[in-house]
Amino acid sequence: MQTQPKASHFINGEYVEDTAGTPIEVIYAATGEKIAQVHSATPAIVEQALDAARAAWPAWAAMSGTERGRILRRAADMIRDRNHELSVLETYDTGKPYQETIAVDATSGADALEYFGGMAATLTGEHIQLGDDWVYTRREALGVCVGIGAWNYPTQIACWKGAPALACGNSMVFKPSETTPLCALKVAEILIDAGLPKGIYNVIQGLGDVGAALVTDDRVDKVSLTGSVPTGRKVYAAAAAGIKHVTMELGGKSPMIVFEDADIENAVGGAILGNFYSSGQVCSNGTRVFVHKDIKEAFLKRLSERLATAVIGDPQDPDTNFGPMVSERQMDIVLGYIEKGQAEGARLVYGGKRLDRDGFYLEPTVFADVKDDMTIAREEIFGPVMAVLDFEDEADVMKRANDTEFGLAAGVFTNDLTRAHRVAAGFEAGTCFINSYNDAPVEAPFGGSKNSGVGRENSKAAIEHYSQLKSVYVRMGDVEAPF
């Protein structure tokens, strides 16, 4: 497959290059080989992208929602038709197994385009009668939205931000993570092929400095970031200086509680999905697994048995279901946490090592007897490292589960109906699961509370974050003034 894109950026409907920008090498995580190179956006490229987005959005916003939606839905169909090719590229970009990318990434992006495309025509204001007078509201676009992505879901993030933004009549300048620059360019290309007017969806490459240049620009009305909490703080502050709208999808250290009456097979399945899918590089992962003492050994036994069946290998092989870390840097970060876990006295019950092969492969890793104050129970690792903690009492475990700066997600496994809902209500987290983990359908709001974020992606809730209401007061009689 051709992994080298035609050019680094996609602006105003076409690929654009400026080789004066710092080179960014794209490394295939499964081999460590360079598979492409792009250039970071120069100030001239940033200008070009923002000018294009600024010039294009009013005409796009003036189109009917039905027309806008039709284009987004056409793009969704094209993505589905090209799912294989896009999934192979996503696997090169991220190292995630093709078995995952073919099932989730491009299709989840298509879901967002289809959902918000369908919704575009329904975005209306309301009529408020006030005696003879009345107020009507208009749901209007914000203008130019900037999207900044993380490296774990490059296609999905490009679509999750782009679809609601475009449905509401905005334009977007999207900056992918410098680690995974390839997939968003394809999204931009497909949107144009689907009939999107030029300048409405632009992609420029770069590191944090390019993101910062976008966020601080006066032409930008909204910023949506998927990234870590430290970056979120910087971007939120920069956006606040310009009183810009924000959506922040940040990190987590989410709890998963497995009660003694849970179906152990399902709980182990949930823990596997919530810790080892995408080699653990998922923001909402339930990495603090609280297991009731009565079933702890049974849980750990089944977990180890099932982990032993993981197919680790070439991510392009459809049988592989566990791939490498996205980069050498991320692998080293995770190895550092594994060392800390051992040094602080957690019991390593599975994995813990780098695999002896090319690429950035780690073993799926499980620590038991983890204590709440250990580093591996406090900090987001963003890798395949599960911490299993013991508990006996519901009230106590709820306190411990919520004792974190993060609030992205949380899960509970139990067959007690009332307990399940009581626990879900008690979680200080934006996205919760009962007897499941990490489902993210476009119909459901996704996002975090506490330090994990601001705003929600997906669902009807996203519309509030990509549009604003104008109210228009209409007086039917004379104006009464005091003088």
Ligand SMILES: NC(=O)C1=CN([C@@H]2O[C@H](COP(=O)(O)OP(=O)(O)OC[C@H]3O[C@@H](n4cnc5c(N)ncnc54)[C@H](O)[C@@H]3O)[C@@H](O)[C@H]2O)C=CC1
């Ligand atoms: N809540 C969510 O939806 C998700 C959150 N994440 C979080 O993302 C993190 C991993 O992704 P990374 O790419 O390492 O995160 P990161 O925070 O290092 O970078 C995220 C993006 O922000 C850009 N950036 C960095 N500094 C910036 C600045 N000063 N101004 C503007 N942009 C800047 C980066 O170039 C990148 O595109 C994890 O902490 C994870 O939890 C990842 C996926 C989903």
